[in-house]
């Protein structure tokens with residue numbers, strides 16, 4: 122049995138340190154926005170090379186706060202992709218703005234800059250590319266586009282902790298970067314948690330107000346805010362894990378290389394090499410023709426896989442209003458039946474990768490199972 126993801130393996134290694142962190146928080150008796158959060162914000166900002174990191178409740182909340190901090194709301198449009206976690210689009214709707222969904226590049230599965238340019242209108246107030254699977258989006262032309270139109274570029278970094286572009290960490294390149302620390306992300310809490318990062322002092326101050334009732338001081342709301350704070354417990358856990366992030370990402374990369382080697386010439390296509398910047402692997406996503414058949418075959422062998430995502434946002438029942446028939450997204454729509462995510466996490470063994478890859482290679486030589 123090879124699980125798609127198994128967080129208990131991480132606990133087996135870090136258990137003592139994590140339990141120590143939990144006890145520290147319990148003994149101190151402060152649970153929301155305290156010393157652990159402040160320290161983690163400083164440590165994460167230093168890791169990324171940004172001036173400010175503002176902790177919040179989730180990746181969705183990070184995106185929502187980032188949009189609000191830019192003053193985006195009713196009547197505004199935000200250009201993003203349909204091939205993403207639905208959370209990206211949900212955040213835009215949460216601030217009452219209109220998501221404008223564009224297609225992705227075939228090789229990187231990230232925002233196509235030409236499509237983004239065509240989607241700009243007088244109402245566009247932000248570009249929101251997603252660094253999906255850990256693959257940096259094509260930021261240079263997108264940044265140029267944002268600059269030309271005088272609008273912010275907000276990076277969805279929820280799958281790309283530690284990835285780089287032009288020598289800078291993702292999140293440090295756009296006006297704002299948004300992170301999720303959902304447990305299965307490359308840096309994960311033991312519940313929901315998120316972070317917005319920026320080097321703009323004014324935006325950082327605004328984010329701090331907005332995450333807590335708009336309070337400039339206790340009980341004084343100088344803005345209309347929300348409640349999306351980071352827990353001390355989650356911050357303490359994340360402080361234990363942050364020092365491991367780079368070595369975990371290296372381990373993911375090594376395992377991805379092993380998959381690449383073994384899967385070349387098989388029934389599946391490994392991720393396209395190259396791309397923009399220095400990717401990390403959040404997900405190892407292959408392309409294949411008979412995806413559902415392959416998935417069932419692997420499942421029968423005890424190998425769990427997943428699909429990210431089976432339905433693009435514009436074809437979700439709740440978001441059917443977002444794209445007119447003429448605005449079809451051909452690349453996005455062609456991916457949906459082809460993509461398959463194989464197990465990939467730092468604690469996965471080489472033997473397990475070899476087992477998965479060998480099973481896929483056998484599928485080729487044996488034909489139907």
Ligand SMILES: *Cc1c(COP(=O)(O)O)cnc(C)c1O
Pocket residue numbers: 179180181182205206208209251253277279280301302303313314315
């Ligand atoms: C996980 C994820 C989010 C949302 O993060 P939550 O913490 O689950 O709210 C947003 N965008 C992308 C690309 C994600 O993978």
